[in-house]
Amino acid sequence: MSNLKIRNGKNELSLKKSKSLVGLRTQTDKAAADAPFVQEELLQNLGGFNIVKLSKEEGKDIDQQLDEVRERQEVEVGTHVYYAEGSDKPLVATGELYITFAAGTEPAEQQIALEEFKLELVERRTPTRLIARVTAGSPNPLKVAHLLQQSSLVKVAEPDLDTLLDEYEYQDPADELVPQQWHLRNAGYIPGANYRLRQGADAKIFDAWRRLNGMGSDRINIAIIDNGFDLSHPDLRTKVFRPFDLWTQSSNMSQGDARFTHGTPCASVALAISNGRGIVGAAPNARFMPVNGTSFSNRATEQMFDYCVKNGADIISCSWGTTDPKFSLGPIKEAAIARAAREGRGGKGAIILFAAGNDDLDYLNFYAAHPDVIAVGATTSKDTHASYSNRGRELDICAPSNGDWPILAARASWDPGITWESGVYKYYRDGRDRGPHYKHFGGTSSSTPLVAGICALMLSANPDLTAREVKEILRSTADKIGSPSEYTNGRSLKYGYGRVNADRAVAEALRRKDRAAAPTVPAATVGAPSSGPAQPSAAAPAGGISSNGQGLFRFSVKAQLAQGWGVQVGVFGDYSNVLVQAEKLERMFRQPVIVRIMELNGRTVYKVAIGAFARFDEAKQLNERVKAELGISAFPADLSKV
Structure with missing residues (x-):
């Protein structure tokens, strides 16, 4: 039975037996890797088995070798390892089967099916659904599932399988033009351009992504109210959500008019997707709600903001307006904006x-x-005030834009470019062609959607923030640039509360989430004596411990002998994560937390385990608790090898 097809969830897997690997479960504390018949241990725990390569014996295939190993006293269970067609990840059957019998099948009939294959009932979930486990007298669980599936009594027989899952860690976007998006991360230069910028004069977007371990949630909706959206643009077309056109009063968007192209670059700065090509926005995973048709009309103003609120916009970005005193806001427009700021997001604003x-x-x-609005000004790639950016006491925040080196943004396919320029200069101020989909952009029209994208990252970190809290966080976490003398009570007419800092804003959003969820938690003990479990501390720290590692920790660190058994729960590259995990593990399981510090590819990493037991079965019992309560892929580990 080297090849077979079995049911797995909604799919059918075609499995091929490994010619060199087997899974072993031993009855002793001795590691499987130390057994004389094992050439190499590959995995310590996959479906409860050690995955090993057996020592080669001339003239014997894997079936014969495994049969002999099963006869050894120290081996409790031995099983074949499989590969799914097209996959190089080893797969084992855990020994349990999820069986759904045909409707109307009597319990006695079900019992006959179980007895035929010497299966043990583990759990009955409904009259027709149960979990069974193979016993020493049962055939291979994959073969049992295959044969049960042929029975008229059985609707589905699915063996429980375990395989390696991918671990998704944040990776910087690989979109080809990202190195030129200095407003996301300013390295002090533009690749290919002989021009110096000020290193660090950026919005700290990359740092925020790393803190989030990703580029934000795909459940945050950013509405861009503007004119001229190219919904076929490769950085926007897959993200469109509930579009609306005030001019057509429908979802049919007005496109192709050379006078209206502004909405396309604005949207891209906020949320251009990361697809390996072109540029990325500050919140590449956010959904894009284009609302086309700006207007001074009271009716249109009410409609555009009411539409956004009723259709789930979390953030509304507007890179338009007026400074003509003849057209200042009246009470109807003010009320429309205030209503959206108050009633949007289910009352959070x-x-x-x-x-x-x-x-x-x-x-x-x-x-x-307007007092309910976040007012956004512009700064340059040298961290100076952009001379065109309006000043005033209502200014909340400023963000990188042009004025020194421009912003790279998406362009509509019908965009005619700068009318008085020719050739490549119509779109790119330095004359270097970056393709037909992009252009240089700027103004407060660009800085505003940049901050909108940052707001989406903040809501990704903490969806419960109110609109007022988001504004407070942006203000309190901004970097004070320019001369200190320009600030009065923390606020500048040119910079507002400073240049936006996405990383600090996201960190504060996370801190408030943790504070709301757990105002106090026990103090942490990192490390523990090898002689036995660490006792929980009676005192709790003032404040709390946040998921980003901020808070007050208490240490009681001792050397751990490299012997015995524990449960490995993970490998971390960020020390603050180690503190958070250590506190949580000790508090939940009342066992010592073991940390091994090591180097991996030139980087310091931390292996974290819990428990220090003399016997393997004790670690195994704790492992079951850890997996059940935390839902993570922990496994018993030999502490001499952690």
Whole structure:
């Protein structure tokens, strides 16, 4: 039975037996790797088995070798290892089967089916659904499942399988133009351009992604109210969610008018997808709600904001407005914005951002001056005030844009470019062609959606933040740039509360989430004596311990002898994660936490295990608790090898 097909969830797997690997479960504390018949141990725990390569014996195939190993006193169970067609990951059957009998099957009939294959009933879930386990007299569980599936009594017989899962860690986006997006991470230069920027004069987007271990949630909806959305753009087309056009009063978007292209680059700065090509936005996973058709009309203003709220917009970004005193906001427009800020997101409030304006004035765009709005100004790639960016006491935050080196953004396919320029210069200020899908962009029109994307990262970290809290966090975590003398009570007419810092904003969002979830927790003891379990501390720290490692910890560190058994729960590259995990593990399981510090590819990493037992079966029991209560792929580990 080297090849067979079995049911696995909604799929059918075609399995091929490994010619060199087997799974062993031993009855002694001695590690399987030390057995004389084992050439190499590959995995310590896969489905409860040690996956090993047996020592070669001339003239014997894997079936003969495994049969002989099964006869050895120290081996409790031996099983074949398989590979799914097209996969190089080893797979084993755990020994349990999930069986669904045909409707109307009597318990006595079900029992006959179990007895035929000498199966043991583990759990009955419904009259027709149960879990059974193979016994010493049973055939291979895969063969049992295969044969049961042929029975008219059985609807589904699915063996419980275990295989290696991919561990998804954050990786920087590989989109080809990302190195030129200095506003995300400013290295001090633009590749291919002989021009120096100021290193670090950016929004700290990469740092925020790393803190989140990803690029944000795909459940955050960013509405961009503007004109001229190219919904076929490769960085936008897969993200569109509930579009609306005020001019057509439908989801049919007005496209192709050369006078209207502004919405496309604005949207891309906030949320361009990471697809390995072109650029990325600050929140590449967020959904894109395009609302086309800006208007000064009271009716249209009410409609655009009401539409966003009713259709689930979390964030509303607006890179438009007016500074003409004849057209200041009246009470109807003010009320429409206030209603969205109050009633959006189920009462937590939609986060509304407006551009300060590009008029080099000492007052803001009237829409941006609304008290429920986040007013966004612009700074340059040298961390200076962009001279065009309007100033005023209502300014909340500033963010990187042009004024020194421009922003790279998406362009609509019908965008005519700068009318007085020719050739490549119509789209790229340095004359270097970056393809037909992009252009240089800037103004507070660009800085505003950049902050909108950062707000999406904050909500990814903590979806329960109110609109008011988001505004407070942006202000309190901003970097004070420029001269300190320009700030009064922490606020500047040119910079607001400073240049946005996405990483600090996300960190504060996480801190508030942790504080709300667990105002106090026991103190942490990292490491533990080898002689027995660590006792929980009676005192709790002031404040709490957050998921990003902030808080007050108490240490009681002792050397651990490299012997015995524990449960390995993970390998971490961030020391703050080690502290968080150590505190949680000790608090939940009342066992010592063991940490091994080691180097991996030139980087310091931390292996974390819990428990220090003399016998393997004790570690095995704790492992079952850890997996059940935490839902993680922990496994018993020899502490001499951790």
